[in-house]
Amino acid sequence: MRVVLSTYGSRGDVEPMAALALRLKELGAEVRVCAPPDDESSARLAEAGVDLLAVGQSVRSLVSGPPPAPSDLPKRAARLVEQFHAAVLAAAEPGGAVVATGLFPAVAGAQAAAEQLGARFACVALQPTMLPSPHHRPFEYRMRPYPPEVTDHRELWELNIGTMNALFGEAVNTHRAAVGLPQVDNVRDHVLTGRPWLATDPLLDPWPGSEGDGGIWPEVVQTGAWILPDERPLPADLSAFLAAGDAPVYVGFGSMPLRDPADAARAAVEAVRAQGRRVLLGRGWARLAEVDGAEDCFVVGEVNQQALFPKVAAVVHHGGAGTTTTAARAGTPQALVPQMVDQPYWAARVAELGIGVAHDGPTPTTESLTAALRHALTPATRERAAALAADVRTDGATVAAKLLLG
Structure with a gap:
């Protein structure tokens, strides 16, 4: 077929x-x-x-x-x-x-x-x-x-x-x-x-259904998130940076082209340093770059997030469905800075689940990110994130494939 x-x-x-x-x-x-x-x-x-x-x-x-x-x-x-x-x-x-x-x-x-x-x-x-x-x-x-x-x-x-x-x-x-x-x-x-599929994790995104509404809503089939296994090793220089000190905070905005990436990078570095942590910047489409060349900051391009996220103290990101799910699977606290479309939804869900915090608005400042990270790095948030990780499903693509071919 x-x-x-x-x-x-x-x-x-x-x-x-x-x-x-x-x-x-x-x-x-x-x-x-x-x-x-x-x-x-x-x-x-x-x-x-x-x-x-x-x-x-x-x-x-x-x-x-x-x-x-x-x-x-x-x-x-x-x-x-x-x-x-x-x-x-x-x-x-x-x-x-x-x-x-x-x-x-x-x-x-x-x-x-x-x-x-x-x-x-x-x-x-x-x-x-x-x-x-x-x-x-x-x-x-x-x-x-x-x-x-x-x-x-x-x-x-x-x-x-x-x-x-x-x-x-x-x-x-x-x-x-x-x-x-x-x-x-x-x-x-x-x-x-009348029967669309929803490829999201039912724990992170519980579809409530619409029973009792006279059939005016579609019959949604939730399969679970479609996760591509990633076996790529981390680059040697990144592994060396990770091994050289305490777990850093990862900051990346994926495919979001931020309005002022230089200011965003500066705010992120200052906010992470305020928590006594090192900084790992994901370059992404925003082209985040080093602020001052200090040894406590490392910039990485395309990387295996499935391997990386368990090794960082927190993940600061834009709130895309894939990044949210990957961080949740890793059991790593999150601070979401939503930019558009569904990202405010994921930010709200992360906050509701207690596995991270939703930043107020799309433009981070040193003060606002400092407050968000202070919450994300608490022992309670880390414990909740670690406890939830095991319940995030990984079989969504298999469920969908069998449904399609069955």
């Missing part, structure tokens, strides 16, 4: 697909992956033994460049629908399966290809806020905010249908008509389907 996995996003979107690809291959499936042409994506897929079918513009070049004008959104959405429809249509087969996540127009293109071929289709959420539920509000696009007086979750999700139609309806339906598919009145629910 041929399975096509499709995503458009950063490493946090691609790595889970690599994990699923690995498990599908172990079960005998033929797997192809459509994803953006970023080096990080290609490398992680190569570790799973899967070639990258590059689609669209590099995400790193996109987020690192000037922000696109809101007026460009319709053209960009239409281009993604067309590109992913063409790529998935060429890679998939009738009777096979297509699994898609990432930006909505890319998922819509993959869904249309599966529909056209007669292949099974699964829409996957790597975080819960994209899925309709009476228990949380929908993600809000800056160009189409919801009325401030509307606070009921059910009403907001109804408004969200109009938002998604306004932002993406023309791009989706114009393309569907061009390839001979019928138009849809509700693009959100058509693309998500």
Whole structure:
């Protein structure tokens, strides 16, 4: 059976697909992956033994460049629908399966290809806020905010249908008509389907369900997080730094291009030093760099976080689903500085679970990070993080692969 996995996003979107690809291959499936042409994506897929079918513009070049004008959104959405429809249509087969996540127009293109071929289709959420539920509000696009007086979750999700139609309806339906598919009145629910998957850990992200609501909400299938095992050794110079003193605090913001990375790095170094700790800066897409060249600070690029996080005193990060899950599995306290989309949700969950702290706002200062780290480094937080680690599941990709092939 041929399975096509499709995503458009950063490493946090691609790595889970690599994990699923690995498990599908172990079960005998033929797997192809459509994803953006970023080096990080290609490398992680190569570790799973899967070639990258590059689609669209590099995400790193996109987020690192000037922000696109809101007026460009319709053209960009239409281009993604067309590109992913063409790529998935060429890679998939009738009777096979297509699994898609990432930006909505890319998922819509993959869904249309599966529909056209007669292949099974699964829409996957790597975080819960994209899925309709009476228990949380929908993600809000800056160009189409919801009325401030509307606070009921059910009403907001109804408004969200109009938002998604306004932002993406023309791009989706114009393309569907061009390839001979019928138009849809509700693009959100058509693309998500009535049974989307949620690839998150049920302890970190318990899906509450929506029983008793008359079937107006989708039937969400939570598989557990899709984790790609990482066997890479840590670089020798990093291992030497770790062995040269007490456990440092890791600070990294993944694929987030911070507004002022120099100030963020300076604030982080000063805040960590205020706790009597050494500093390990993850360069990331923000390009964090050394502040003063002191021996208590080390800068690392792409690294095996699964091997690294158990060796640090705390992890300061942006709150991506993958980094949050990796730190939780390591039993290491976290301080989350959320920037966008689902990151405030993960920050709140970490604080609720008692395994870390949520920073107030996206812009860290020395004072605010010092306060966050003071809490994260308490014995109580470390004990809670260590106790919870053993209960974080690692079989999500296997569950999903068997569900797909069963």
